[in-house]
């Protein structure tokens with residue numbers, strides 16, 4: 001059975017209708033032809049957007065000439081009250097300096113150190129769920145667990161800590177009112193028009209930033225007293241920029257913590273929830289995962305992850321079919337020619353992992369769930385050319401390694417403890433909000449595995 005996909009809109013609709021549909025959900029506002037097209041143009045009165053769906057063009061934008069295609073300022077606008085000057089929103093020299101400080105903390109080798117904190121969050125999730133087996137909305141559970149992972153790995157505090165709990169609660173309110181992809185990338189608004197953020201969004205952002213500032217200041221004091229734990233926050237706050245010798249000031253660290261929390265927990269929660277749904281829909285794949293994870297020790301160690309090959313491929317396939325970040329947007333800084341089309345300065349370039357991952361000319365059986373595809377030569381080629389859940393190039397997600405440890409580990413711990421099956425009449429319809437979520441949540445029947 002094919003996993004659910006949003007019903008595309010008719011090929012031709014008026015701009016007004018498109019905007020209305022877009023406001024409801026970015027994915028169902030797109031036409032079917034984007035699963036076949038190499039490039040598509042969207043005209044608005046003030047600027048043009050171009051969706052590019054061709055691997056060599058995407059490579060040119062993201063990998064070969066990233067500085068010529070900075071992040072679109074239209075897209076991040078809505079997130080500024082929360083994220084300030086975070087690495088997710090900056091461009092140019094500021095962004096390069098921020099990445100020089102952040103990247104070392106997320107290198108593969110350093111992540112071995114955060115594994116025990118991730119595992120503790122995973123084992124706690126299993127314990128929490130033991131008492132509540134029945135029909136469950138799973139996104140709620142995965143969001144809670146992914147937030148726990150971020151607090152434990154970043155600040156060595158569990159989600160049950162008072163401040164961690166408050167931050168998490170405020171983020172839930174924020175998330176309901178603020179999409180990660182701001183409408184401004186697609187709808188006809190001139191850049192000079194002032195942006196007004198809803199007062200609820202501003203208030204939530206202020207509260208979250210106040211709480212994160214408290215955590216960061218506390219950590220700064222611990223670093224000065226030599227009593228700080230060796231976690232990601234300490235690593236990042238003591239990392240000097242190799243070029244200037246400077247560390248992040250408190251304010252700039254608050255901006256980064258906000259994005260780690262936002263980018264790091266929403267995405268992982270979405271991927272894990274869809275992966276569990278896919279396993280429920282495909283019991284034979286779930287049985288394969290269960291047999292792979294049966295040999296894990298009660299408390300797995302980092303090196304056990306290398307035994308989870310099939311489980312990792314299930315997680316990869318979930319990221320292909322339901323990429324948590326469905327689109328990324330860049331901007332031209334000079335006139336360009338793409339596929340013989342002239343693009344003006346300031347044009348929006350939309351790269352859509354959602355469409356690329358299901359592109360009919362790139363992937364065999366693009367809408368089918370097949371974790372085995374990554375073992376074939378064709379599958380490996382697709383991975384290189386048409387697979388972008390973490391984007392790629394200079395602005396690739398710094399948390400990609402982190403997420404590829406967390407996802408398979410959580411799947412393994414959960415499938416070892418529970419059997420997941422679908423609930424009749426509850427088919428989740430994907431929609432893009434802060435990340436790709438299901439319109440009415442993802443409902444699963446959960447039973448303890450005997």
Ligand code: HEM
Pocket residue numbers: 087088089099259260261263264265267268271323324325327328329388389390391394395396397398399400402403
């Ligand atoms: C399954 C999990 C994840 C997915 C699918 C994902 C995906 C992405 C994507 C596609 C981008 C590029 C966005 C763009 O260019 O517009 C990105 C950027 C980013 N991600 Fe992740 N991410 C995940 C987990 C994480 C984690 C765990 C962290 C940190 C703890 C993280 C931190 C960031 C940051 C800081 C950026 C901005 C990088 C920059 O612009 O230079 N992400 N992520």
